[in-house]
Amino acid sequence: MERNDGKVRAVIFDIGGVVVKSPFIAISVYEREHRLPANYINVALSKKGANGAFQQYERGEIDYDEFVDLWTDELNEVEQNNAAYRQYLQRRKLDVHMVLPQETQINGSVLFARMMELAQTPNDCMVELIRWLRRSGYRVAALTNNFKNDTVSGASRSELLAGLFDEFVESSVVGLRKPDPRFYLHACNLLEVRPSEVIFLDDIGANLRAAKALGMMPVQVEIGKELEAVKAVKGIIQTCGALSPKI
16 A cells, blocks of 8 residues: 555544434433433443453344343442532533432333434435535444444444445444544545545544544544534535546
8 A cells, every 4th residue: 555645545434423413412312301410321321341241242242132131230330320410510620519319210122212213313414415415425434332233233233324334344343433543544544545644533531532543534523413414524625636627
């Protein structure tokens, strides 16, 4: 791969929160319904790091029944979750005097079903961007933390995302998940590009930082601001030099 002209040759997309609607919307609704502080469930989801039930499920290490039991237990570990949430508040200089729950009854099965239902709705502007990129000669891949036999994963190869991507790279198949740099490099190898030739879109900061550390050009996709991300991608291509005159 002897080239160093600074051009973009590939674009890699996260799925949930980028190509389809964000499952975090369902989490926020669930928190409001159950009078939980904002981002409480997200903090509980991430507090165990790479060893949490959600993370294990995304790597294909446990099946659904084991996952949902473990995750429900983790979501209802009130003392641990409250401690993690206090740290979250302190890091962000938020109201550390917030009243936290004394007990919870979070149903992991119900919450997960809501997340997956929402994540079947495409973001139309992203779908059109993918099609435009491929018409213009760019290689396009999905790089998704997903689950074996879940609704979105199953649909991705047929109804929902059929034919959109040159490569569809799944954590549950590869056994790696973002933000592990090996997962990004696996996608680059499939696309036959260097990280420095890749624009990477995601909605999660840690995933974007990992991509940037590898030399990729990160674009954050915020809820309700998908069109801004589309413009950012086209702006980077214009700045770096297009492979095709169609901008």
